[in-house]
Amino acid sequence: MVEPRRKLTGSGRTGRARAIETVVRSIIASSGWVAIVILTAIAIFLGTNAWPALVSPVAGLWKMLSGTSWYSTAATPEFGFLPYIVSTLRVTGVALAIAVPIGIAAAVFISEFAGRRIKDVTKSIIEFMAAVPSVVYGLMGVYVVGPAVKDLFHLTSALTALSAGVVLAFMALPTIVSISEDAMHAVPNDLRMGSLALGNTRWQTAYKVIVPAAGSGIFASVMLGMGRAIGETMVVLMVAGGTMDLTWSLTASARPLTAVIASEMGEVVQGGLHYSALFVIGLTLFVITFVANLAADLVLERQRKRWRR
Amino acid sequence: MAFARKEEGHVVNTLQQGCFELKDVSVAYGKETAVSGVAMSIEPHSVTALIGPSGCGKSTLLRCLNRMNDELGDVRVGGTILLDGEDIYSGDVDPVELRSRVGQVFQRPNPFPMSIYDNVAYGPRTLGMRDRGELDALIEDSLRRAALWDEVGGNLKKHAFELSGGQQQRLCIARALATKPEVLLMDEPASALDPISTQLIEDTIAELKSEVTIVIVTHNMQQAARISDRTAFMLRESMDRPAGLVEIGDTRQMFTKPVDKRTEAYITGRFG
Amino acid sequence: MTRARARARTRTARVVETAMRIVTGGAAALIVLSAFGLLAYLLVRGLPSISWLFLTAMPKVGGIFPAIAGTFWLTLGTAVFSLPIGIAAGIYLSEYAPRGTRTRLIRLSIANMAGVPSIVYGLFGLAVFVMLFGFKVSILSGALTLACLTLPVIITTTEEALRQVPQDLRQASLALGATRWRTIYKVVLPAAAPGIVTGSILGLSRASGETAPVLFTAVFFSAPLPTSPMDKVMALPYHIYIMATQPNHPQPGIVWGSALVLVAGVTIINIVAATWRSRARRKVTW
Numbered sequence: 001m002v003e004p005r006r007k008l009t010g011s012g013r014t015g016r017a018r019a020i021e022t023v024v025r026s027i028i029a030s031s032g033w034v035a036i037v038i039l040t041a042i043a044i045f046l047g048t049n050a051w052p053a054l055v056s057p058v059a060g061l062w063k064m065l066s067g068t069s070w071y072s073t074a075a076t077p078e079f080g081f082l083p084y085i086v087s088t089l090r091v092t093g094v095a096l097a098i099a100v101p102i103g104i105a106a107a108v109f110i111s112e113f114a115g116r117r118i119k120d121v122t123k124s125i126i127e128f129m130a131a132v133p134s135v136v137y138g139l140m141g142v143y144v145v146g147p148a149v150k151d152l153f154h155l156t157s158a159l160t161a162l163s164a165g166v167v168l169a170f171m172a173l174p175t176i177v178s179i180s181e182d183a184m185h186a187v188p189n190d191l192r193m194g195s196l197a198l199g200n201t202r203w204q205t206a207y208k209v210i211v212p213a214a215g216s217g218i219f220a221s222v223m224l225g226m227g228r229a230i231g232e233t234m235v236v237l238m239v240a241g242g243t244m245d246l247t248w249s250l251t252a253s254a255r256p257l258t259a260v261i262a263s264e265m266g267e268v269v270q271g272g273l274h275y276s277a278l279f280v281i282g283l284t285l286f287v288i289t290f291v292a293n294l295a296a297d298l299v300l301e302r303q304r305k306r307w308r309r
Numbered sequence: 310m311a312f313a314r315k316e317e318g319h320v321v322n323t324l325q326q327g328c329f330e331l332k333d334v335s336v337a338y339g340k341e342t343a344v345s346g347v348a349m350s351i352e353p354h355s356v357t358a359l360i361g362p363s364g365c366g367k368s369t370l371l372r373c374l375n376r377m378n379d380e381l382g383d384v385r386v387g388g389t390i391l392l393d394g395e396d397i398y399s400g401d402v403d404p405v406e407l408r409s410r411v412g413q414v415f416q417r418p419n420p421f422p423m424s425i426y427d428n429v430a431y432g433p434r435t436l437g438m439r440d441r442g443e444l445d446a447l448i449e450d451s452l453r454r455a456a457l458w459d460e461v462g463g464n465l466k467k468h469a470f471e472l473s474g475g476q477q478q479r480l481c482i483a484r485a486l487a488t489k490p491e492v493l494l495m496d497e498p499a500s501a502l503d504p505i506s507t508q509l510i511e512d513t514i515a516e517l518k519s520e521v522t523i524v525i526v527t528h529n530m531q532q533a534a535r536i537s538d539r540t541a542f543m544l545r546e547s548m549d550r551p552a553g554l555v556e557i558g559d560t561r562q563m564f565t566k567p568v569d570k571r572t573e574a575y576i577t578g579r580f581g
Numbered sequence: 582m583t584r585a586r587a588r589a590r591t592r593t594a595r596v597v598e599t600a601m602r603i604v605t606g607g608a609a610a611l612i613v614l615s616a617f618g619l620l621a622y623l624l625v626r627g628l629p630s631i632s633w634l635f636l637t638a639m640p641k642v643g644g645i646f647p648a649i650a651g652t653f654w655l656t657l658g659t660a661v662f663s664l665p666i667g668i669a670a671g672i673y674l675s676e677y678a679p680r681g682t683r684t685r686l687i688r689l690s691i692a693n694m695a696g697v698p699s700i701v702y703g704l705f706g707l708a709v710f711v712m713l714f715g716f717k718v719s720i721l722s723g724a725l726t727l728a729c730l731t732l733p734v735i736i737t738t739t740e741e742a743l744r745q746v747p748q749d750l751r752q753a754s755l756a757l758g759a760t761r762w763r764t765i766y767k768v769v770l771p772a773a774a775p776g777i778v779t780g781s782i783l784g785l786s787r788a789s790g791e792t793a794p795v796l797f798t799a800v801f802f803s804a805p806l807p808t809s810p811m812d813k814v815m816a817l818p819y820h821i822y823i824m825a826t827q828p829n830h831p832q833p834g835i836v837w838g839s840a841l842v843l844v845a846g847v848t849i850i851n852i853v854a855a856t857w858r859s860r861a862r863r864k865v866t867w
Contacts, residue, residue, distance in 0.1 A: 017405065017760050024762045025677060031666050032673035035690040035736065038729055042697065045708045102608045109605035122609055124855075125616045131783070131847050132619070133790025134699075135818040136840050139825055140619060173612055199591075201598040224696065231698025233793040234818075238826060258700045258793075265704075265797050270712065282704040286697060293696035297689055380755055409758030419749035422772055431767070432757040481753070488758060 046283040053079065053276035064280055068246045072264065072274045079277040083246035085284075087161065087254035091236055094165020094250060095172050095229040100222055102169075103176030104211075107218075110177070111184035112206045123178070130174035134234040141167040141239035153251065157241060161254035164240035168232055172225035179224060183217020183303060184210050216303045223296035227289045233258040257281050326393065327491030327522035328353040329374060334388035335551065336369050336378065343369050345551040347388070349541055351492075356514060356523045358537035358560070360530060362575065365543040366552035367526045371494050374524065375411040376404040393491070409436055412485035413494040417501045418477035420469035420484070425452075425461050428469050428480055432488035447487055454520075455483035456513045475506025482513065486521070493517065495525040499532070511536050530576060534564050542572045620844075627841030630834040636842070640803060645839050647806050651720075651814030652843075654807055655799060656789040658724025663731045664781060670732075671739025671777070676765055695733040699793040702730045706798040719811045723799025727788045734787070738780025742773040775861035779854040786847045792818040817843050 053059040059079045067080015110119055145167050146158030153162070187210050195205040211218070241253025242263070261278050268275040329351035336344040344366040351357050351374075359367040372378045373386055376397060390397050397407055409432065420428050429448045438444055448465070452458040457479040461467065469480060478498060485493060495514075499507040514523055514536050527533050533540050540560045545552035556569045567573045638644025678684040706726030716722045746769050754764040770777075801813035802823050817839060824836045 017763070018403065021760045021762045028669050028673045028677060031669035032678060032687055034666050034670055035687055035694055035733065038732065039690045039694055039697075041709070042701065042705045045705055045713075046701070049704075049708050102611060105605045105608035106612055109602075109609045113602050113605060114609070122613060125613050127855075128848060128851065129612070129616050129619075131787060131790075131851055133792075133818050133843055133847065135790070135792050135821050135825075136619075136623070136844055139821065139836065139840055140622070142825060144622060170615060177612070201594050203598045203601040204594060206601075227696045227698075231696070231700070233698070233700045234822060238822065258698060261700050261704065262793060262796060265707070279704060279708075282701050286701050289696050289698055289701075290693060293693045294689070296696075297692045375756060377752070377756060380752075405758050405760050407758075408756055413756040415749065415752065415756075417749065419747070419753045421750060421753065421768055431754070431759075435757060435759045435763060484753075484757065 042286065046279055046286055050276055050279035050283045053273055053280045056273060056276075059273065059277055059280070061280070064277065065284075070244055070260075072268075072277065077273065079273075079280070081257070081260065081277075081281055081284075083244050084255055084257045084260050084281070086246055086248060087240070088230055088256040088258075090161040090248065090250055090254055091165045091168060091240060091256050092226060092229045094162055095168035096222070096226055098166060098169035099172040099176055099225060099229075103173050103221070103225070104180055104218060106173075107177050107180035107184060107221075108206050108211065111181050112202055112210060123181075126174045126177055129170065130178075134171065134232060135238075137167050137171055138234045138238035141235055146239055155251050157253065159239055159241035159253060160251050161240060162250045164236050164254060164256075165250070167235050167239055168229045171232060171235065172229045175228055176221045176225040179221030180214070180218045183214035183221065186217065186303070187213045214303075216299045216306075220296035220299045220303070223292045223299075227292045227296075230256075230292070231258065231285065231289050233262050237262050257285055261285075326353055327351075328393055329492070329522075329524075330389075330391040330394075332389040332391075334370070334373065334386065334390060336366070336373060337385045337387070338381075339383045342551040344543075345387075345553055347543075347554045349554060349557045351522060351524055352539060353491075353522045354519060355538040356518050356525060356536055358533035358540045359524065359526045359543060360528070360533050360540060360575075361543035361552075361555075362545075363528065364552070365545045367543050368496055369552075370543070371496055371524060371526050374492070374494055375408050375413055377408075377413065379404050409488045410490050411492045411494060412488060412490035413496070414478070414481050414485050414498045416497045418474060418481050420472075420477050420480050423469060424466045425469055425472075425480060426465040429484050429487050432484060436488060448483075451483040451487040454486050454513075454517060455479045456509060456516075457483055473506075475502050475509060478502060478506065478510065479513065482510070486517075490521065492522045492524065495523065497526055497528065500528070507532075530564075534560060540564070542567075542569075542575060544571055544575070623837065623841050623844055626833070627837035627839075630838030631841060635838055643835065645817070645820065645835065645842070647804065648815040648817045648820040648839065649842070650806055651800070651804070652789050652817040654720050654810075654814060655723050655727060655795065655816055656785055658720055658810065659727040659731055659788045660781075660785055662725055662728035663735050663784075667732050667735025667781075668739045668777060670736045671743065672765060672770075674736065674740045675743035676761070676769070691733045691736055694729075695737070697730075699730060699791055700796075702726055703794040703796055703798060705729065706794060711798055717811065718797065718799060718801065718813050720799055720807055720814055721810045723795045723814070723816075724810075726794045726798045727791065730791065730794055731784045731788045734784035735781055738784065739773075739777050742776025742780060743769060745776060746772045775858045779858035782850055782854040786850045790818055790843060790847055792816070792822055795819060 053064070054061050058077060064079045064081055066082055067078060068082050069078045069080050070083065071078045110122055114122065141163055146163040149155070149160070149163045149166060150158040191209055191213065192205055195209045200208065236254070236256045237259045240256060240259060242255050242259060243253040244255050245252065261281055265278055268278065331347055331349050334344070334347040335342060347370060359371065361367050369378070373390060378384045378386060386398060392411070395402070421431065426448060429451050430444050433444060433447055438447070449458060449462070452462065457476060460476060461472070469477060472480060499510050502510070511532065514525070517523060525537065537560045539557065540563045541557040542555045542563070543552055544555045556563065556567060556572045558568070563572065564576060567576060634642070635644055636649065637646050639646055674684070674687065678687070703726065706722055710716050710722040710725045711718055750768050750772065751764055754768045759767070795816055796819065799814055800816050800819045802815070804813045804815050807814050821836060821839045821843065824832055824839070
């Protein structure tokens with residue numbers, strides 16, 4: 001019995017399957033580019049909307065970056081946002097000062113000391129923290145952290161750079177902990193075993209071998225955590241106080257860049273100079289976080305290649 | 310057993326079914342030539358074993374026969390490979406179609422995370438078979454040929470992962486047989502299994518060869534001697550020269566009176 | 582080194598070890614305790630306000646239904662716009678993308694998108710969807726903006742889930758005469774589905790809690806229940822923010838109740854999704 005044999009060429013079935021494959025492949029391939037498209041679009045639209053303020057004689061990039069007064073509603077408006085940059089720095093500085101040591105220490109604990117159960121539980125809780133909406137953190141800042149900081153340091157106000165920085169630390173912590181822990185976890189176990197076999201304690205292994213090996217990943221986690229702190233809006237809007245003085249004092253009120261945009265954009269004339277100035281601030285934020293993220297990405301990529309993950 | 314498809318395959322008048330002819334075949338990955346100068350024929354309805362030490366290119370060569378090498382990226386295959394007289398690397402041959410005629414069983418069992426039924430039905434459904442009655446019959450037939458029907462016939466809805474390692478491998482054999490291939494490629498099919506499962510699979514191979522041409526890669530010489538009709542010995546003599554075919558011939562003769570000195574050295578265990 | 586000195590060193594090392602365990606464990610405990618503290622505080626201050634009336638009534642009678650409805654519609658819209666493109670892009674990266682600089686560039690862009698501040702997305706949405714496309718302040722603009730924000734999460738989570746599927750399965754399918762796409766559609770995607778669904782839900786729940794992107798693209802205080810995608814809406818996070826910063830009518834009950842609803846919603850969804858994923862994952866690998 002010779003049964004109907006399939007020839008290798010000219011079969012209708014594969015012709016149709018081939019056609020479907022080609023169509024699907026092009027749809028999928030084009031969606032692959034969406035990220036580049038959107039990112040570029042963000043840069044472009046921020047730029048075009050910021051342009052009027054950037055080239056305006058009243059504003060202008062240099063004037064804005066170095067100017068210390070922001071009087072958007074004056075007859076001859078000024079758009080110097082240096083005080084806001086300093087506010088961002090103050091708040092972020094506090095946040096990182098708290099989150100980096102605690103975060104890395106916690107990551108070391110989870111990666112090198114904790115047993116399976118504690119590790120799972122802690123990681124879940126940290127995931128939970130990351131999922132809490134920023135406005136809720138803002139609430140905690142206004143009602144709990146702010147007053148606590150005020151009492152602790154005998155300040156006159158609960159809404160200061162310090163309070164906001166403390167709350168921001170909680171927002172940066174999950175990022176720092178999880179990425180650092182990933183980096184430490186990625187260090188091959190052989191290295192750990194080798195060190196322990198030489199008579200080192202777990203702690204000695206951790207600081208002599210693991211942390212240096214995971215160094216780039218830890219650095220990346222700090223960069224990303226910093227990005228989160230810089231880019232956070234609701235918390236600083238609600239907790240930092242909102243005055244525009246140029247000061248480095250941590251116990252004074254602060255008005256970071258994000259808060260400026262959020263509080264003023266609702267009331268500007270669309271397309272006017274003020275509107276455009278706010279886009280300049282947006283563009284500044286975009287550039288800062290872009291650079292921080294790029295640094296983190298490149299470092300993480302190198303770490304990945306190193307451990308051949 | 311005909312498949313319910315829109316276009317029926319043609320009845321091709323060839324004298325043999327499942328016969329491979331290789332002429333001066335070479336395989337290069339990127340800049341490096343892994344295998345070169347292979348010339349051999351695979352007889353239909355027989356078991357041909359590819360043996361040789363690790364790194365000698367036997368799996369690479371096997372993957373040429375169903376063009377699975379195409380999926381690995383920067384691979385170039387030179388020379389000619391004919392399946393029943395057709396050049397499988399010619400421009401208008403679709404590898405997808407080829408693979409329904411040349412099946413493969415892998416080293417580690419890799420059933421799909423589906424029921425036994427859906428696993429075996431995957432190939433026929435891909436070919437367009439829809440009729441439930443036809444599928445049922447085909448699946449039973451395939452499972453019988455793979456010596457698995459007795460053990461699972463009662464409950465085909467069972468999830469494939471609930472089977473033992475040996476059973477899963479036989480499931481993979483049944484799955485490959487369901488597309489009614491002329492040739493079955495087996496890449497060390499029993500190396501991950503226990504001796505009893507290995508025996509079962511060797512028995513299955515012996516029974517299948519009357520209907521299907523089998524090409525089996527194995528690093529186990531005794532296995533090759535047990536089950537194959539012809540054996541091909543491949544070797545890579547040094548890292549800066551590609552691997553090649555040293556000798557191919559009747560199995561019994563290869564193992565008692567090999568022609569090439571290197572074959573003799575390998576078979577007598579002077580190197581592994 | 583003499584025996585005695587060696588023993589002394591070991592003893593010091595042990596002491597240090599214990600000390601550092603306490604220190605690092607303390608750091609971890611601090612984080613965990615704060616999380617619990619937050620949850621506890623929320624419960625204590627918010628639970629009294631929760632009632633069926635609260636969840637389903639209009640603001641005039643002390644309910645927050647419009648805010649819940651608004652958040653629901655915004656999240657739905659985000660899903661509609663971000664899931665198809667995001668999952669397709671994830672499939673591309675995992676199954677089709679060649680290794681090389683272009684793919685690297687795509688990956689870098691995705692990672693960078695994830696780091697863009699949410700307020701910048703808000704500005705983008707304002708400039709493009711509200712103004713340029715003329716959608717005005719509406720659910721549509723808000724959903725599109727949130728979709729941009731959520732896209733990197735969906736893409737990353739899809740790619741990860743697809744990568745977890747063992748290569749053997751793809752090989753088996755191809756060897757049976759299936760095309761690449763059929764392999765993805767019939768074998769790989771179903772196997773990766775739990776991971777993709779979970780990750781998407783997590784990403785969407787994060788989007789639902791965002792305030793900054795919707796500030797100038799979708800929300801309006803005391804907006805009524807929406808009747809079309811072009812309407813402005815209330816959103817739960819925005820609602821919380823406004824109520825918390827109004828100096829003249831402080832209504833802590835509503836504020837904390839809303840916050841609890843938001844956090845509880847997000848947490849429950851996260852837990853359900855994660856549990857489902859770990860249970861379904863056991864069926865793919867053995």
